[in-house]
Amino acid sequence: MKGPWSAPLLRTLQVLLLAAILLIWHLASANRDVAFFFGRPLEVAQVIWAWFVTDAGIYRHLGVTLIETVLAFAIGTAGGLGFGLWLGLSRGASALLDPYITAANSMPRVILAPIFAMWFGLGIWSKVALAVTLVFFIVFFNVYQGVREVSPTLLANARMLGASRRQLLRHVYIPSATSWVFSSLHTSVGLAFVGAVVGEYLGSAAGVGYLILQAEGTFDVNTVFAGIVVLTVFALLLDGVVTLVERRLLAWRPSPGGSGML
Template sequence: MSLETMDKIAVTAPEVEAESEDQILARVKAKHRKSKLRVWGLRAALIVLWLGSWELVASLWIDPFFYSKPSLILDRLVEWFTEGTQFGSIWLQIFTTVQEAVLGFVIGTVAGVVLGTLLGRSRYWADVLAPFIKALNAVPRIVLASLFIIWFGLGLSSKVATVVVLVFFAVFFNAFTGAREVDGNVINNARILGASKRQILGSIVLPSATTWILSSLHTAFGFALIGAVVGEYAGASKGLGLLISNAQGTFDAAGIYAGMIIITVVALMAEWLIGVAENRLLKWRPSQAQSGHGV
């Protein structure tokens, strides 16, 4: 190609304007927003397809008395939130279950973090207590729930005790592993600089195990709700577990599904709150994308 031809192409070619930083950010945000809308649209379509198929099958082929259907479940939810339940206001039932779950979650988390971290840094006591911890973890929780009802009655205490047992082991093993994974060189350097055991535990071990501990909280709160419902199912005077147990006893499939939906919504809200708290607590940790820029 001659120089004259190249000059003509260069003259006739349209000039491409360089995008500013604000334009690039706006384009990326718009693309991300469109992608998010597509994801939520697909989720909504799947839910509509699932519920519509269920409604159709239950209306034409299967017995809704046993399998229920979305319209009956919606009717039961509307009844509970407008007229109340057999055991009082639905808000009282929700509050009772959430109160049991939150109290047990806090106690179980604190106990799991403290004992998990201490045993994670003490191999001697970890070896001594290992068989006892494994044996306790192997005990069926429903059996413990029954025992707690005998010991503490049908009130709040028996449900909280059940929740504590479920949450404790979920947090304990993560805290234990996180404490074991701390870099030994960092601890040795701190000892050389004169740091005490308490300073090492508070300034090095706990921050290093924070990621492990926080990741366990997502699962732990799910266990907390399970523990509260199982305790109420075994014996209670109020709560969502009692509503589900009563619905089972009266062959009210719609009531069982309605209780499950309420528990699921509560669990999702708690998951969101824990995620927000986790993001704020771990702001100091660089993301993988940021850490890869220097490679």
């Protein structure tokens, strides 16, 4: 079924909604008390303009945060994918490790930041390590569930046709897990940013999180919101890249709006 609005109308309504939010923010910030806690949108825009155009001082910090995010995203995804496939296919190992995995996932991983700082120093790798712990479990559990959800009938038919274990992995298990993987990657992009920024916030000398921390120390709420806006935009851009890759690799999947009938 199609949505109630056409795509151009939907985009227009979304832009109008954003404009309404900004207008309400601008009008409310005329009150000094509101401006103290929420800043002023025009001053936030001025900070962003200065960062990217006038002073151009954001690029080094943004580059550090993006490198941390991309590394954490890649390492966490690869580790979660490999570990999820292994445990999904090995029922004995999954039964043995299940309580330990559950315990590790239940642990608030932000508390690991000081430990990673001691192990890896205050450079990028302590932030990457923290972000990896956030990304890994999201991808792992989705891949694990995707492998476990493979239809027993499909597996039986493939074995009847003489499929080897490697062929089952390539043509049955991995395609089954792919949809689950990309579902997790959209969440993982944001978590990779969270891990990198929280790590910078707790101890660093560069990065957007470092800029936000410095601004908070001087009660500069406009710069804090500017940092949040910049991080949000780049997280959306990375999520868009994941969406493009997903559409390319999952071209066989029917669209949500399709009826599946001739």
